[in-house]
Amino acid sequence: MRRVLLIEDNLDLAFGLRTSLEIEGYEVLHAETGMAGLVMAGGSAPELVVLDLMLPELNGYEVLKRLRAAEVSAPVLILTAKGEEADKVQGFRLGADDYVVKPVGVLEFLARVEALLRRTRPDAKGELYRFGQVEIDSERRSVTVCGADVELSPLEFDLLHALARRRGGLVSRAELLREVWGYRAEVESRTVDTHIAKLRTKIDRGTESRIVTLRKKGYRLK
Amino acid sequence: MRRVLLIEDNLDLAFGLRTSLEIEGYEVLHAETGMAGLVMAGGSAPELVVLDLMLPELNGYEVLKRLRAAEVSAPVLILTAKGEEADKVQGFRLGADDYVVKPVGVLEFLARVEALLRRTRPDAKGELYRFGQVEIDSERRSVTVCGADVELSPLEFDLLHALARRRGGLVSRAELLREVWGYRAEVESRTVDTHIAKLRTKIDRGTESRIVTLRKKGYRLK
DNA sequence: ACGCAATGTTACGGAGCTGTGAAATCACAC
DNA sequence: GTGTGATTTCACAGCTCCGTAACATTGCGT
Secondary structure: OOEEEEEOOOHHHHHHHHHHHHHOOOEEEEEOOHHHHHHHHHHHOOOEEEEOOOOOOOOHHHHHHHHHHOOOOOOEEEEEOOOOHHHHHHHHHOOOOEEEEOOOOHHHHHHHHHHHHHHOOOOOOOOEEEEOOEEEEOOOOEEEEOOEEEOOOHHHHHHHHHHHHOOOOEEEHHHHHHHHHOOOOOOOOOHHHHHHHHHHHHHOOOOOOOEEEEOOOEEEEO | OOEEEEEOOOHHHHHHHHHHHHHOOOEEEEEOOHHHHHHHHHHHOOOEEEEOOOOOOOOHHHHHHHHHHOOOOOOEEEEEOOOOHHHHHHHHHOOOOEEEEOOOOHHHHHHHHHHHHHHOOOOOOOOEEEEOOEEEEOOOOEEEEOOEEEOOOHHHHHHHHHHHHOOOOEEEHHHHHHHHHOOOOOOOOOHHHHHHHHHHHHHOOOOOOOEEEEOOOEEEEO
């Protein structure tokens, strides 16, 4: 089930959107303030964020900025009453993926949500990832290297899978923690590194590692 | 350079859009009919399609349908005068990625184009900067010179990236300090110079340096 | 041509990051 | 409870990277 984070302080509107989204089969998280939204986004790896711009305390632009700063890469749909072109441009400049001016029809809203999610669905059921001699079957949760099965623990598999979904791109430790572990890293622990090390011993058979370290930034799968 | 296919029969509008897109650095292909658009899409692999709905002969919906049937997976931005919700929903249902109702500001249009392209990295690539033989991929944080990978430290990459973002413009030491280091104090420090030197040894292979010194002013990337 | 200031270059020590093995803890089946 | 395997935490070694200093070179005004 696809998870949507709704950051909206108007409770009536939020209720309506939430209901519509849930009817469509989405799992909806709702935050009434920007701060609450940031915390939720950090802890729950939503696949889409619907963001109001006029929020108490922390305004929407600021929320968006901080989301991106915290490496939350989910698409963001801004839903607001501010319809000036300058507002829109500002929203897109900060990394928004769509900008919808209220009032908007429910059907259009849902269609836009679906369009955004359609683009960020690299992992359809039974997706096969292959790079070099490594093959990942996300449905069977199995991995083979040079045709031979490799036994990975659940966590190791999820970790490899998260890297594979974004092959070639940098994935930071924070993102891995969110996507694989599902919580925010409060204390700096070496957990990710340790599991990367184990993955390497299993994936790279004597050869140079396919998992590249980008110092201070994270990891990348070749 | 990113290639955009524009399918639009109104020549005045097409000219305006084309010009705007080209100023932003896109390569623009223009088709005046749906059929011509389909042929171009099939033959030239555009990274984005801008599609008018009201076209002679083959209407926009039909074009979109056939594009998807032909497995053209580039994002499609529908740009049309038809503003009914039903039209929008129909467009999204057929696989459009954005739907903009004319008239629309140029800045908003460009912002939406950019947002769509941002999400669709053809090969897990983000923004690409190219200077002669130097290529910088901001998503992978990788740099290639003459096609060969170059290893840069995090700081070196950020430094090069900061210079590249201002293609060809002067960047002062103070600005670099702010953008790359985040310092406040403009304390006289040779740190920038040192790292520029290191960058040069890695980027300029024997050739004249791509990083030009502007005495007392700063640096500029050719 | 000369002097000075700005910049290029090199070297080095410290700080901080990462890899890794081992110990501790957790989860769960029996 | 016991045992097993998975996961987390910890400690430490090794290494990269960064800032600074010291010295060399360049460019500019006179």
